[in-house]
Amino acid sequence: MSWEKICGVSDVPENALEKFEVNGIELVVANYGGGFRAFPPRCPHMEEALCDSAVLFDGMLTCTKHLWQWDMGSGEKTGIAEKELLFYDVKQEGGDLYAQVDEALVYEDDDDEDEDEDDEDFFNAD
């Protein structure tokens, strides 16, 4: 595991979300006031782009599509969220922010896994 420089600390103002790419891997950096978090760019619910659609306020990250929320301080899901966010480890050194992004964190995809439905039985089923 190696630390990669993501950005300057001042590149992400408080309560802002910014998207960066390191080693070909996209991640979102959140400045929640108490520190920084880095996570994959898509909501684990339905793949919403969190950088565009999430709101960061009072230490709480909220995806505006279905109001799933995560506490940035503890890193845990809260409210109606059903899945945890995955985080890259981050650290501040000097004026810069570093993260460990050796490989992309991915959520288990729970759709598109069902059997093919287009056999003859499908259209003749009761």
Add this chain to the structure above:
Amino acid sequence: MPARNHKQWSAKPDLELGEWVDSRIYSDEEIFEEELDKLWKKSWIALCHESELPEPYDFRTGIIAREPVIMVRGPDNKVRAFLNVCPHRGMTIERRPSGSFAPAQPSGNPKHMTCLFHAWQFDMKGNCVDIPRQKEGYQDRLDKSSQGLRALRCEVKYGGFVWVCLDDHTEFNVETWAAGAMDCIKDSLDAEPLELIHYHKAIIDCNYKLWHDTNSEFYHDYMHYHNRITGFNDDYFQRECSAYDNGHVNVGTFTVNYEEYDVAEDRGTLSFPNLPPDNWYMVDMFPGLNFNLRGSVVRMDLMTPLSANQVMIEFRGFGLKSDSPEDRAHRIQHHNSIWGPLGRNLHEDLIGVAGQGTTMTPKSEPRRILHGRHEGAYIHDEIGMRHFYESWGKKMDRLPSDPEQKYKAGKVMGPEMPPAKGLSTFAGKGA
């Protein structure tokens, strides 16, 4: 014969059953409604082409018999069709003609179809994957897993056309539905991927069958002196019409003399794969679909009946996906010079059927529409229409020449004629 009074005008013509129809089949609203159910909802319709939804999560919407249909390409690259209807409150899910579900929508997520009304979301296989506040609203009484979209039978066939059939229990797949009618162009369409190069549509105040009729006989071309001296040689009028089961007809090929056309160039070098240079086949698929393979371009007309006296016709042109930009430009020019809105012959056909539509509005006085010419099943022969209306009569169980009566077989071929190629069952005399 001198001019006729009402009784004389309404009398049966001196032709045999099957050689004319009653104009009420083009104008009666009850018959029209019945056609939607018995014909359009039972037939395989090529609603679009796969090149209109080339990437995963692309979609195309369309209509069959007033039912809104959406075709989507899944992440597995398979094209599926559904009713474009939300199972919640019956809202149209997608209102654009085409686009992509890959980006997020205002009230929905990326890679999903989302109903704008209450944000129910569906994946590309039609599964309902999100009902907002499902637990709060339905407790455990209703689960999204039971709320999938209405899937429709869908096949990609004959050069990448997306065929949809509203009848779950149809006895046909696309190939058995075509019953051999597409075989004459199949090898050309399937040789390599096609791509849409032209689209326009016309809404015409006429019954959809009148557009079919004008594609079923070509002897109206003979009446245009211009055609007879410019490219439509004697071979053109020797093209053979062949009838196939389920009401389809095709017209055999001939070699077009493009050098005799004004402003036209030879198309031999750009002619489709497996097609002799400058040849031209046409296939009429029951009840309202028409394929023309003409040298360098394929045209497909899709009719969508809107009312007894109104039809939407969508005109699509296709080239090869592998075309260089220069070849593509030539194909587009070839297409438009003949079939574009300002081309050589399309507007003539539209004027013809619009004129018929004017005389056959709902409740207009019935009259006889004749298609009794027998000329060896060549272009001057009206076998195409007779065959179509025999199939129409069987499927509707109405007699085309007297639609209040039940169907009985009429005369398709002259007694001196051999059965047309491809037909396994035959209603007319001389079979």
